[in-house]
Amino acid sequence: MAEIGHYALILALAVAIAQGVLPVLGYWRGDQRLLGIGVSGAQTQFALVVLAYAALSLAFVDNDFSLTYVASNSHSQLPLIYRLSAVWGAHEGSLLMWLLMLTGWGFAVSLSSRRLPPDIAALVLATMGAISVGFLLFMLATSNPFERQFPVPAEGRDLNPLLQDPGLIIHPPMLYMGYVGFSVAFSFAIAALITGKLDLAWARWTRPWTTTAWLFLTMGITLGSWWAYNELGWGGWWFWDPVENASFMPWLVGTALIHSLAVTEKRGVLKSWTVLLAILAFALSLLGTFLVRSGVLVSVHAFATDPARGVFILAFLTIVLGAALLLYAWRAPRLVSDGAVQLVSREGLLLLNNVFLVAAAAAVLIGTLYPLVIDALGLGKISVGPPYFNAIFLPLMVPLAVLVGLSARIGWKRAKLGEALWSLRWVALTTLIAAVLLPYVLERSFAWLAIAGTALSVWLMIGALLDVTHRVRSRRDRWQGLRSIPAATWGMTLAHFGLGVWTLGVTYAGLFSVEKDVRLGPGQSAEIGAYTFTFQGTEHREGANYQSDLGTVFVERSGQPIATLNPEKRLYPSQRSVMTESAVDHNPRRDLYVALGEPIGDADWALRLYYKPFMRMVWFGGVLMFFGGILAASDRRYRLERSALKAPVTSAQTAAT
Amino acid sequence: MTKRQSRMVWVGVLLGGVALAAVLGFKALRENMMYFYTPTDLVANDAPRNARVRLGGLVERGSLVRGEGLLVTFTLADCAQKVSVRYEGILPDLFREGQGIVATGALGDDGAFTADEVLAKHDENYMPPELAEGLKSADGRHNCAPFKSVNGNLASADAPALAR
Numbered sequence: 001m002a003e004i005g006h007y008a009l010i011l012a013l014a015v016a017i018a019q020g021v022l023p024v025l026g027y028w029r030g031d032q033r034l035l036g037i038g039v040s041g042a043q044t045q046f047a048l049v050v051l052a053y054a055a056l057s058l059a060f061v062d063n064d065f066s067l068t069y070v071a072s073n074s075h076s077q078l079p080l081i082y083r084l085s086a087v088w089g090a091h092e093g094s095l096l097m098w099l100l101m102l103t104g105w106g107f108a109v110s111l112s113s114r115r116l117p118p119d120i121a122a123l124v125l126a127t128m129g130a131i132s133v134g135f136l137l138f139m140l141a142t143s144n145p146f147e148r149q150f151p152v153p154a155e156g157r158d159l160n161p162l163l164q165d166p167g168l169i170i171h172p173p174m175l176y177m178g179y180v181g182f183s184v185a186f187s188f189a190i191a192a193l194i195t196g197k198l199d200l201a202w203a204r205w206t207r208p209w210t211t212t213a214w215l216f217l218t219m220g221i222t223l224g225s226w227w228a229y230n231e232l233g234w235g236g237w238w239f240w241d242p243v244e245n246a247s248f249m250p251w252l253v254g255t256a257l258i259h260s261l262a263v264t265e266k267r268g269v270l271k272s273w274t275v276l277l278a279i280l281a282f283a284l285s286l287l288g289t290f291l292v293r294s295g296v297l298v299s300v301h302a303f304a305t306d307p308a309r310g311v312f313i314l315a316f317l318t319i320v321l322g323a324a325l326l327l328y329a330w331r332a333p334r335l336v337s338d339g340a341v342q343l344v345s346r347e348g349l350l351l352l353n354n355v356f357l358v359a360a361a362a363a364v365l366i367g368t369l370y371p372l373v374i375d376a377l378g379l380g381k382i383s384v385g386p387p388y389f390n391a392i393f394l395p396l397m398v399p400l401a402v403l404v405g406l407s408a409r410i411g412w413k414r415a416k417l418g419e420a421l422w423s424l425r426w427v428a429l430t431t432l433i434a435a436v437l438l439p440y441v442l443e444r445s446f447a448w449l450a451i452a453g454t455a456l457s458v459w460l461m462i463g464a465l466l467d468v469t470h471r472v473r474s475r476r477d478r479w480q481g482l483r484s485i486p487a488a489t490w491g492m493t494l495a496h497f498g499l500g501v502w503t504l505g506v507t508y509a510g511l512f513s514v515e516k517d518v519r520l521g522p523g524q525s526a527e528i529g530a531y532t533f534t535f536q537g538t539e540h541r542e543g544a545n546y547q548s549d550l551g552t553v554f555v556e557r558s559g560q561p562i563a564t565l566n567p568e569k570r571l572y573p574s575q576r577s578v579m580t581e582s583a584v585d586h587n588p589r590r591d592l593y594v595a596l597g598e599p600i601g602d603a604d605w606a607l608r609l610y611y612k613p614f615m616r617m618v619w620f621g622g623v624l625m626f627f628g629g630i631l632a633a634s635d636r637r638y639r640l641e642r643s644a645l646k647a648p649v650t651s652a653q654t655a656a657t
Numbered sequence: 658m659t660k661r662q663s664r665m666v667w668v669g670v671l672l673g674g675v676a677l678a679a680v681l682g683f684k685a686l687r688e689n690m691m692y693f694y695t696p697t698d699l700v701a702n703d704a705p706r707n708a709r710v711r712l713g714g715l716v717e718r719g720s721l722v723r724g725e726g727l728l729v730t731f732t733l734a735d736c737a738q739k740v741s742v743r744y745e746g747i748l749p750d751l752f753r754e755g756q757g758i759v760a761t762g763a764l765g766d767d768g769a770f771t772a773d774e775v776l777a778k779h780d781e782n783y784m785p786p787e788l789a790e791g792l793k794s795a796d797g798r799h800n801c802a803p804f805k806s807v808n809g810n811l812a813s814a815d816a817p818a819l820a821r
Binding site for chain 2: 340341342343351352355356359360362363366367370380381382383384385387388391392395396517518519569577578579580597598600601606608
């Protein structure tokens with residue numbers, strides 16, 4: 001069965017080469033039949049990769065330890081669900097997953113290709129084919145998951161226990177969907193550069209794909225953060241770890257891209273900037289893959305440390321980015337904008353937002369790559385810590401948040417700043433009052449950072465709702481007004497509201513968290529604020545494929561019992577590794593977090609106790625953005641047939657959104 | 658404003674934003690850079706005193722001593738030299754004697770290192786590349802008797818505390 005998977009990959013490579021080359025040839029010659037190969041190639045390739053993926057999954061289900069990859073990452077005692085998710089638990093399999101996603105996106109594009117002009121569809125699919133040629137070559141040459149080994153071991157080495165967690169079942173696929181999804185925007189950008197056609201229709205095709213990629217990336221990052229909080233036992237939700245940064249940079253540029261695409265669609269301007277962002281977003285996704293896979297980073301994610309792989313991905317990145325930028329330099333001057341951008345207009349503010357987002361991405365890029373460059377130049381080994389990223393990132397986010405709120409009352413094309421500000425006077429007043437009161441009411445604090453953070457958060461949340469309330473009020477029949485709001489506007493509202501919720505979480509969890517590491521014996525207790533944590537000792541437990549020490553901690557607030565927490569320390573004998581399972585009592589208002597450190601002496605344990613206000617809001621904000629993305633991508637105007645798009649943009653259409 | 662002028666304003670705003678980010682970035686970068694040292698570097702006085710640095714080495718067998726509360730001291734060594742490290746807090750799951758770790762902290766005037774963070778990686782055979790490089794001898798290998806080799810097998814003494 002494994003050999004079938006291997007052959008399927010080789011066949012997929014042949015198909016991908018045809019898919020990457022023939023449609024381009026067809027475009028040059030005006031040959032419709034060659035153009036059509038894009039669609040059939042994408043569908044065949046997807047079927048082949050699905051076959052390969054199924055073959056590998058089956059090998060995991062059957063515990064076929066004759067495959068090196070299965071033997072290294074599975075165990076006969078491993079529960080079935082983890083055996084299935086172990087497919088993407090290490091380097092080779094996660095590449096196969098990458099490829100499955102890439103061809104899956106290609107398949108989806110091919111299904112909707114009848115809405116596109118045949119030449120654009122063919123060029124988009126050809127670009128995607130070329131990308132998968134690179135990844136298939138990479139897999140077959142350096143990282144074949146179907147490699148056999150002899151003698152066959154009787155037992156597997158088990159999946160890394162860190163990955164035996166429900167969060168980890170869905171985090172990588174989500175993240176990969178996002179990473180790989182930007183390949184669609186990238187391919188559309190390449191097609192626009194080759195044909196020189198970048199019009200309203202192009203923007204409308206590209207937007208839902210880009211938003212979909214973005215929403216997956218958003219969810220992937222949110223899940224990763226949530227998982228790290230629960231599973232790593234450090235109680236943090238973001239570490240500015242280079243691999244986190246690797247996923248965050250495409251997110252920042254992708255966010256800039258969906259906003260700049262909105263401008264391109266509505267006003268026909270910023271065309272070449274949009275194309276450049278599409279190229280950069282995908283290049284950063286590839287860079288992320290390089291950083292994670294090459295082993296140049298020291299991180300929880302860096303499991304592959306084969307220099308040949310790093311060199312391959314770096315070469316691939318150079319070719320893709322180099323070719324795309326060359327094409328851009330050559331063809332971008334053809335993409336003429338339909339007008340100019342005024343600073344005080346929605347497109348002006350969106351461009352400013354782009355500047356801040358791209359600057360933030362650049363700052364993260366510098367902090368992530370600088371140590372690598374210094375090391376490569378032999379100037380010493382350095383690392384750049386979280387204080388750098390906080391110092392640079394937060395100041396860039398403040399004006400961005402202010403702009404998001406403001407943009408709700410600024411129209412397209414040209415607006416009057418004075419009028420907009422005046423119409424926001426009550427919102428600003430409410431924001432100020434809330435900003436001074438809330439930190440005091442919630443945390444008895446007048447710290448100016450808390451006031452600033454609360455102000456931004458309230459401003460964002462109210463500002464997000466303004467567009468909706470304004471539309472409702474402008475109709476005589478409120479219900480009619482509510483129903484006339486397009487899904488895209490609801491999506492934007494929800495996502496921006498989510499940003500406000502996220503800001504609230506970051507502000508309070510960041511400023512008012514209390515963290516205590518203590519040594520406690522059974523019956524002893526420690527206090528954090530009004531909360532008393534009493535340690536009851538641990539007992540021994542046997543799990544499916546691990547043994548554990550299960551601790552019991554009673555939490556009381558002012559004498560009233562609140563929760564019983566059971567943090568756990570697990571030993572996975574097959575890999576001889578120890579895992580910390582934290583225990584959290586949470587409500588929207590606060591998290592109480594307990595993790596077992598290590599046993600000291602006979603019955604004492606080191607315990608990690610945290611109080612984190614509004615911690616859930618950080619992830620809840622991300623979830624809101626995710627659903628906002630779903631709403632925005634599902635707007636029915638993106639599903640219009642080609643014929644409907646041929647009509648020139650009327651002012652009514654422009655005004656409608 | 659003509660079209661051209663307004664475009665220039667935009668280019669100016671863009672460049673201004675990027676320049677501001679660059680200035681802020683490099684200032685913050687300079688303030689938050691931490692250099693990596695080995696025990697040999699520290700003993701040879703190559704590292705600055707009382708500045709935050711990262712120290713990587715192997716935890717010497719039998720050197721871990723627990724003190725009051727969560728205080729621990731242990732010896733961190735490479736093939737040639739050793740440094741005493743003081744740390745108050747919870748050691749990571751993979752912290753074990755014989756294991757390679759990276760401690761972040763500062764070297765005091767007394768020659769002892771006070772760490773505020775200790776990192777051990779999730780794979781017990783894994784070693785931070787910078788550490789592995791620091792441990793190499795002239796012939797490209799290392800074999801320090803008290804420690805396990807970078808690629809060697811696990812000694813039975815590595816069994817985690819839970820296996821009791």
